[in-house]
Amino acid sequence: MPEKENTARKKIAKRVVLHFPRRMVDAPILYKLIKDFDLAFNILKASITLEEEGLMVVELKGQQQNYDAGVEYLLQSGVRIQSLSQDVTRNEERCTSCGACVTICPAGALYMQPATRTVDFDSAKCVACGVCIKACPPRAMELHF
Ligand code: SF4
Numbered sequence: 001m002p003e004k005e006n007t008a009r010k011k012i013a014k015r016v017v018l019h020f021p022r023r024m025v026d027a028p029i030l031y032k033l034i035k036d037f038d039l040a041f042n043i044l045k046a047s048i049t050l051e052e053e054g055l056m057v058v059e060l061k062g063q064q065q066n067y068d069a070g071v072e073y074l075l076q077s078g079v080r081i082q083s084l085s086q087d088v089t090r091n092e093e094r095c096t097s098c099g100a101c102v103t104i105c106p107a108g109a110l111y112m113q114p115a116t117r118t119v120d121f122d123s124a125k126c127v128a129c130g131v132c133i134k135a136c137p138p139r140a141m142e143l144h145f
């Protein structure tokens with residue numbers, strides 16, 4: 001089988017963050033990925049941001065060519081797709097434990113410690129969606145590519 005065809009048929013699994021515009025939060029987008037593009041998916045996290053944008057961390061599995069076609073469909077539907085090949089860290093000196101990031105983090109990586117009233121960051125839970133970057137008033141959360 002030619003190399004190009006091999007690549008197209010290769011089975012892949014990728015974790016991505018899907019950002020849905022408000023008007024699409026209830027649309028059956030993922031159902032179409034199964035039915036029309038033969039992709040399987042696991043929803044790892046789902047939430048609605050403060051701007052009422054839908055946010056979903058999913059693992060998509062299937063053949064490379066179906067994945068590419070599915071991604072194209074999502075983009076044309078208005079979904080923004082972010083790959084998770086990046087890293088998020090917190091600048092501890094800047095964090096004021098204001099709590100603005102706690103409810104918006106879809107992974108539960110930022111959470112209040114009731115005893116100390118400080119906000120902790122668990123980098124092992126972070127899925128690098130980047131939602132906290134803009135939401136943090138002193139810009140303590142940093143994105144690295
Ligand atoms: S929004 Fe920023 S400053 Fe506030 S608790 Fe979260 S990381 Fe710390």
Ligand code: SF4
Pocket residue numbers: 088104105106107108109110125126127128129130131132133141
């Ligand atoms: S990037 Fe920020 S909002 Fe996203 S999972 Fe990591 S800590 Fe939570």
